[in-house]
Amino acid sequence: MLTFKLAIKNLIGAGMRTWLNVLVTAISFILLVFMTGMYQGMDAHARQVTIKTEIAGGAYWHPIYDPADPFTLEDAHGVPPQPVIDLVNTGDAMPVLVAQASIYPNGRVMPVIMKGVEPRQTIVDMPTANLLEYEGESIPVLIGSGMARRAGVNVGDTFTIRWLDANRTYDADEGMVIHIFETENIKIDFGQIWIPLARVQEMLGMPGEASYVSYGQEIAALTETDGWIHRDVGYLTRDMTVLIEAKKPASYILFGILLALAAMGIFNSQVLTIFRRHREIGTLMALGMTRSRVVGLFTAEGGMNAFFAFIMSALLGGPLFYWTATSGIPLPMDYSEMGLIIAQRLIPVYPFALFVSTTVMVSIIVLVVSYIPSRRIAKMKPTEALRGKVA
Template sequence: MESFSLFLKVAFRNMLKYKRRTILVMLIIFVIAFLVLVYSGFISGMFDDVMRNSFYESSHGKIYYKGFYEKKEIFPLELSIRDYQSVVREIKSLYPSCVLVPEINVPTTFTYSSKTVNGLLTGSPIYIDGSLVDKYKLIKDKMIEGDLPNAGERGLVISSKMAKSLGVKVGDRVIILTTDVYGSFNAVEVEVKGIYKSPKNEGIVDLASAQNLLGLEGGATEILVYLPSHHETKKFSDAVGEVLKKYNLEFFDWKEILGIIAMTLDLTWVFNLVLYLIIGSIAVVGIMNSVLLSIFDRIRDVGTLRAIGMKRSEVFGMFIFEFGLQGVLASLVGVVLGGVVLYILSIYGVPLPAEYESYVGEFGISLVLKPALKFTDVLFSFLLGVGISVLSTIYPLMVIRKITVRELLSF
């Protein structure tokens, strides 16, 4: 306790005595802690945004009839799930916490008046047990006219791009044409209930209308699986394996579905680690020179302390404590100010130019970036600043370690 009190008094005395070098070192550490926290906050925010939107849109996994997924680019309707209700019922009995959403996805032609547009049609119940499916919460947020059909209601919502191409508005009736499961040409006429913002030609219709269009009464091309956590996909797959085998189905988790996006998310931490190592190395080298000069300014004091019996380890500990204290104070201020900035930006966000929508949308990133303020990011930024300040003393102390007491006193 006495040593700590002594180190603390000496540290503050030296920090005040050598104000210029102290301010320089603390300023560098403050900037690093501040910038690393803000950067980490934006990365965490984008990561959460991508994960949330990806899981909402693509779910935690999908169930297909065996062979469908490999051929999904050609939409093999003959490999559809014919009795999805039985599948859902049996899976729910084994895994009650999951939410299962039957869907039909198929390329179609949308016709209104004399205009036609090719696009992707999704047939979905939209509501499950009276609750809006997560996927369609995103669509609801993008509605610019009208609304989604109510539970059990027939109706169509289309993208803003398609609405513009067809020249339709809410209340108009659109004819949807495609080839059904039997190879025949079929069509249904559906009322437009809403228009949502999207740069793609696509539409969403109630499941019954899609089934009638394709001759898939009681069937679906896939079943979306929503779980309490994305970490439960393996547990879910193991639990319902026998049911899947019984109906000749297969389950693909979110990593398999998202592909390159999932791979990018997995590699994000590697990129960040390399970046932090580079930042830390540059900072250590930058601060090291100031630390070395600061120690040599006090070289005679070091010699005096050694001459009166203080051990080399105690002298070194005193310097490490002093610069570590500078790191603690500077990092603390850096993470506090960085936290305030992140908190404000997490409320208001940082809007991106509208022309970036088609690019960021592919990765599930919103046009308004909202950083996340997480304790782990705050702690990491704080420890990084302290670690840099401590590591920067190692080389200077190794230099004076080789100098004898007599040489120290002769400086």
């Protein structure tokens, strides 16, 4: 107890030197939490956007449907099982019919995935209702802004759509861009055209059929699916999970670099402190403090330094964390061109566990880097310390 009282007294008594050390540690702590929060925010945002605009509560896939293999699309269609149709009829699910197609905007050919979607659906956050506004002869098409840029088309523009129907016959017709939507999810944007489901079923000669059926987030999974495969959110976001896991080493490295910077700052100041205070160390020993107790005192000072740093981090970082977590951070560029699902306003996520783990890690590091230079005290002879020699 006396050691801690003395450590606090020494730290407070040292004035500006202490507070500069505390400030540096606090800044490192804030940066650690902030950078990790940014990473977690990016991941959480990407997952949230994907669920909201694409996955919803999960899906039932046609037995051979595999979105990663375009060759399966030709055969991956059928009438969904009755329990799934019941969900569709109550508005709790939406069927999607998927087929390969080509479009010819401005005289050039672009391979696309053509998706038939129920315009009145409320399962995913897509402005499909806009498809209802068109009453002309052309095929109404909904596309994302990224796709529109690549194809060089605007609302009202037309292009030829060519597809292979159920009879393996190529057909073609004119499509018209009815609406261009903004989305952060490139997977519903690039290379995709969205058309009313009934129209696609008619074009492909597949009445009542779908490739998959997505269901709402609050809806319980069915047990009877008649061969259709249930895919939950975990499965449907697995590629993203893998991507996030792949990014983790980079975030750990960044975390490690920041932690090392903080540790080096504390280590450096501790070495300097011991060098500057050799006479004091000698005096403490002469007054009857054992070497281990002096080591304990200096280590405790390092520990208290960390404790003050946490308080300062809360005072300085608290408003920053609150502000960024509520208002977000505007990003200078659109990352969707790079194939990344990153919000234009990045909202960091600071879970409680992040504060706990960072606090524990910084505390351990601070204690270790306080202890290591303090061990030199144990090698000091009191007479040499009093004379100003450091071991």
